Amino acid sequence: MQSVFGKNGTETPEPVKAEVKGKIPGWLQGTLLRNGPGLFSVGDSAYNHWFDGMSLIHSFTFDKGEVYYRSKFLKSDTYKRNIAANRIVVSEFGTMIYPDPCKNIFSRAFTHLCKAIPDFTDNNLINIIRYGQDYYAASEINYINQIDPVTLETVDRINYRNHIALNLATAHPHYDDQGNTYNMGTAIIGFGRPKYVIFKVPADASDEEKRQPALRKVKQVCSIPFRSILFPGYFHSFGMTENYIIFVEQPFKLDILKLATAYFRGVNWGNCLKYDEDDITLFHLINKHTGKAVSTRYYGDALVTFHHINAYEDEGHVVFDLIGYKDSNLYQMFYMENINQDAKDFIQSHKSFSPPVCKRFVLPLNIEKDSPEGTNLVDLKDTTARAVVQKDGSVYCQPDTLFEGLELPGINYKFNGKKYRYFYGSRVEWSPHPNKLAKFDTVTRKHVEWQMENCYPSEPVFVASPGAVEEDDGVILSSVISPNPNISPFMLVLDAKTFKEIARASIDASVHLDLHGRFIPASI
Template sequence: MLRGLFGKNGTESPEPVQANIEGSLPDWLQGTLLRNGPGLFSLGDKTYNHWFDGMALIHSFTFKDGEVFYRSKFLRSETYKKNMGANRIVVSEFGTMIYPDPCKNIFSKMFTHLCNAIPDFTDNNLINIIRYGKDYYASAEVNYINQIDPETLETVGRANYRKYIALNLATAHPHYDDYGNTYNMGTSIMSFGGPKYVIFKVPSGAKETQDHHLALKNLKQVCSVPCRSSLYPSYFHSFGMTENYIIFVEQPFKLDILRLATAYFRGINWGTCLKYDKEDQTLIHLINRTTGKAVSTKFYTDALVIFHHINAYEDEGHVVFDMITYKDSNLYNMFYLQNMAKKNEDFIQSNDQWSPPVCQRFVLPLDIEKETPVGSNLVKLTDTTATAVLQKDKSVYCQPDTLLVGLELPGINYKFNSKKYRYFYGSRVEWSPHPNKLGKLDIVTRKCVEWTAEECYPSEPVFVASPGAVEEDDGVILSSVVSLNPEKPPFMLVLDAKSFTELARATISTSVHMDLHGLFVPQQDIPQSSSQQGAE
């Protein structure tokens, strides 16, 4: 059953565990792969409802001189401390609402509602690892982030975005430029003039003393974009970035603010506060990174749901961006643990409504001549079938070019982020009894090669480039692999990115839990004194 992979409590391995190497690791592979994901799903007599609720478990795979060492620790968030102190789940999460008063009568619910009209979200940061300056943070999609030591995995302290910028929510998928600056965006729900989407930049900034010197202190707002609806801001999980532009897709997958503010009183979880309006349009915002001003042209497409952008770049007067889209918003429902508990074949038969992930390319023309006839396709590129058609009101209706169906958790050679690229890597999404797979898509040929192993489930692939590499796929792919079969221990998979063949696997003699996202930190970038610093 899928829940055996996703809903089982994980355990810590706080001390390094040396892996057994089969095959040959590249000599140049030196550094640490940090991974993050839910790892604790029940405590005392309480169990979370959703996989995205589990308390964060941080993993590291350290590559050093041909050897691999694994360790893991639960994130010591305030949520973790409260739950462990009570020996039960006492902090609400995305799919699990916890009431302070177990009686839950009308008076206690009303009091709880008044206290939580503007909810102070959990700091259970279980989605990704973010770098700001020289600091590393476990992150989710809330205003809190927890700083971690990338070497020991100790939780150093907690930071609150709202101390530096007015945000209630923020993505766990930022972008980094060639100078080490970090770009991210979030939503300000309770802002003057109505809710806004806020894009901000955190300069690379070096630490000046042994005391904590947060790069967040130098945070700068790039711009803000008013929400189309004051009561229903768009949900977003990531965004796109080119050399000169930020791409923000305001999708009709929305957060119902009134429902969120009354969630405790209604007895509903925060997950039910998201709604998909399939009759609405998807609006695409193109924002100049330098000036913070949006391009005046209104770009839009049909209703869709997206979680992950793949890459974006500029090409001959166009902005090209690739992302993974869905026809509905049912993906979150798929990960309720009651659904994960079903056998694969039963899951498929009872869930025909799940739409597959579709990798799609959109193209936005930057310069539109005044005399261009209405109905003209403004895309002049010859390597794509994407269209952008001029409308009577001077808006542009965009239709995508489908690259592939069935690939999620995309990764690229990040040296090609915001540049024209050819390859991306991802996890094959196939809810069936067949083994899960990793895939590499050649965008030019539209051919996908795969890696698979019987009864093995690989995590998100992470690309690490060879030193001095010129070719885009010169490097390795790293993926943590687990199995339902207790006879098959977990291992770190190392693939040659060019041929997509196995170079080595590092087998771990302890339990490793299925994770979500992560970040590779080269050995020279790991701070030596991070465990002595604090976030706040």
């Protein structure tokens, strides 16, 4: 696996035409942008964690039945500094760099204590997001890097803090039917009382003539105080319906003091996250139009979640689906020493890790003040999820288990925030590298899979057919790599209805396993 997942990627700066087998629908016109780690060592120095690798942006352009591939490293300040020094000089999630041999001197430690939280790396390797009509490489830091979606050139670096009081922000925003972008971040230091912040960037925020960033029109929707000032809950994504934002404040927490002192204490930022299995999970429900939180206190058992699947409103309830874990060991799996293990050794050393489970929670909206203790307020017929009134008037929520062993979920985004039936994802079977794709039907509770021996597909992306009415009328796109030198990397095209392969486009270039991305139709 080292030959595929541990080695450095290379750029393919000019488009390479792929060899297509099968038939790609003529209506499929546009570009699939993907982002993920692609450079794991510089000079004689190497990263400790897969999530540390420097961003490599990929594009797969579909044009009249043909596919063209190109890739470029994100030219972040981090990338430039590392390359100029010919070694890693900027710390990342799992790799702390000590360029100064006097790191234990108090004056130097104090300097880093002050700077640790405000300024992280700008290595945006997680996702491609849109604000206005601008596209950005993003991760969970205060910087985003604008890219040209055609050439993949890095255009500009944007600091959230120049536009809104944030130290961190997610790489998984939501988009409404009008094209507005909603996202969420944290204000930890320098902005008054620590809080979570939900914000909105209007669809018309871009200003190409004056080259003004879309974030100049950002508006705060609301803020939510931390329930523990020094231990905010970590979050990777959130849910959104037509009228509500759902924020899961989980007991997977960031230790602020440990984070601020990580540099001179000799620990990496990843070690500043801790899971409190004896705590509860709070579910915050915020009206996205008024910014006001629903007063009911909803909570559930301890869990860890990274990805929401979808959320919607149904007969006086808010329903939201997410991927949950019973522990926080997922990040541990991605240390390079783990993912480069032999498959059998990996299974043996990680067999106790919690598998991902697709869970459905239901929050009743219309709660009578005199509802008797012990009453289950969920009266939907298609779920076993419960929301039980407690003595103090709070509501204890227990989920309905939908499916086990799936991550990197995706849907037909036209159904985002609406009642839906299908989701797609990567099947996870004792490996940090999924080797199957799956389609799950939330009504029948059945699933179908695509698999090819010794192949590793990326997160599936749904693209709807023009004028599609049925939810699964479209195609699934996934880039596939293999450690087998006789299998070229290829773009897989599946019929979303049948989940059968209709085409693949083999690429004569180096393609790396990635994380997330988005499809940009040719008309945009």
